[in-house]
Amino acid sequence: MIDEYFSLALDLSVAMIKNGGETYRAEECARNILAAGGAQEIEVLALPTGITITAGYNGKNITRVRSLKMRINNLGNIDSINTISREVSAGKMQPAEAISALQKIEGSQRSIFRRIIFASLTSGMFTLMFGGSYTEFALALVIAFFAQLFIAQLKRIGTVAFLSNMGGSILTALTARLFLLIFPEISISVIIIGGIMPMLPGLATINAIRDTLYGDLVSGAARGIEALLSAIAIAAGVGIVLAV
Amino acid sequence: MAPLLGLIGYLVFTVVRNATGSDYTAAFFGTLVACLPAEAFARIIKTPATVIIFISIIPLVPGIMLYQTMLYFAGNDFNSGSTQIIRTLVYSGCMAIAITLSAMVGKLIYTPLFKKINDKTRSKQ
Secondary structure, three states: OHHHHHHHHHHHHHHHHHOOOOHHHHHHHHHHHHHHOOOEEEEEEEEOOEEEEEEEEOOEEEEEEEEOOOOOOOHHHHHHHHHHHHHHHOOOOOHHHHHHHHHHHHHOOOOHHHHHHHHHHHHHHHHHHOOOOHHHHHHHHHHHHHHHHHHHHHHHOOOOHHHHHHHHHHHHHHHHHHHHHHOOOOOHHHHHHHHHHHHOOHHHHHHHHHHHHOOOHHHHHHHHHHHHHHHHHHHHHHHHHHHO | OHHHHHHHHHHHHHHHHHHHOOHHHHHHHHHHHHHHHHHHHHHHOOOOHHHHHHHHOHHHOOHHHHHHHHHHHHOOOHHHHHHHHHHHHHHHHHHHHHHHHHHHHHHHHHHHHHHHHHHHHHHHO
């Protein structure tokens, strides 16, 4: 029985970190579930690269570790995982049910096309917000659509996140410059800014700040560096094209 | 709700920028005004606060500044580039302080408050 709670606690907290939840939330999540399973002396150490859980049960100490390499951002998943964790700790849900519910969440992939379409709409709207004309809005829409498609393809063949974002920003700047040849009156700045907006590491930055605030200094620093690196990768991608 | 907060935050940003002429003050207050209700709202619907904050402050992210920095560096203009990157960092620092402040308020004021409200509704049932 306690084994099930252990697996669930590991799965949930790993999933929480993987989808971009805060570190303290992942720790609390594991702690609550183990407490619901009747364990004592629970200690959880969550880092962006792995999780260690140790707890006593019936006079025995159990420790389990899981490492984590892939990190994605999915706010909807964080919310669902949080709900599962709350229900298990309140005793409303059995661990076996929770594990299958978690697998369902992990397995369900929202259609990539929907995400791409909304990302390109975001880019178009940002172009308008930064003072672009309607021609520029339309161009930003098209450019961001292809850039996001490109990023999704790069991610699917398993490139590092920095490289896929860099590829996306190179493509954005390149197509913007090509469109400048066709439509000489447009300003490519607003189009490129709009195009790179969905790629910027906003969630990683906010998580870095919040983790540092809650005392998870290691996670905060690691996430800050992750955010900084991907911002530099995006900027470098644009810079390469504009410098030519 | 989150897009609405984004709108309010950007509105405050514009108003404060016009009133004080400072981007940094504007970024601070814009982020603060967007984040404080976000923390409260997250506790009402019982969802992680990051989910809402992230969406609300997207319009304030200094994308233009980052781009201009890149443009200067690409053009070998390192003086303007360094000036611009420091401005970007200070701007994001202002946003970070505002996020931190609202998270503190959430932790110290909202959490006990909502616990009290929850207990009250539970005792009524």
